[in-house]
Amino acid sequence: MNAEALYLTLRDQVRAGLAGVEYAAIVGIHSGGAWIAERLAADLQLQAKLGFIDVSFYRDDFAARGLHAGVKPTQLPFSVDGATILLVDDVLYTGRTTRAAINELFDYGRPARILLAALVDRGGRELPVAADFVAATTELTEQQQLVLHRADDGGFSLTVDHA
16 A cells, blocks of 8 residues: 555545634544644644644553553643544554544543544454544454554555564
């Protein structure tokens, strides 16, 4: 999959979907979603309404998975109350990360609406979660993982890793 082409597709979907929204903000889920959110915010002139969340402490499988080494602080430098939040992740899979992100967002206020954007939907949902904007859909085995990479110049690429 060409991650750059997928990004452009997602960007165009989001631009059309946020047209006419008065108070929109973009929140990227660390790390891949944060990278995509940064580019979306720049492309849509929403840098002042850009935030990031790390859902590590909000996951329902925290006890089983433990804490990964790269936990980052949540940064929401705008009011969540009444905002249309575009929640951005790189890969939508079980829905558990999305659920955790929504739980965390509500700790900061009550948004008017939350929209979900994902670069790729790989299926395999365990929770009733669907993206409002998605550039591609693919199927992988449970032993495969789709990983987004960001180059030094900001370009994206995707690889399939095997567990």
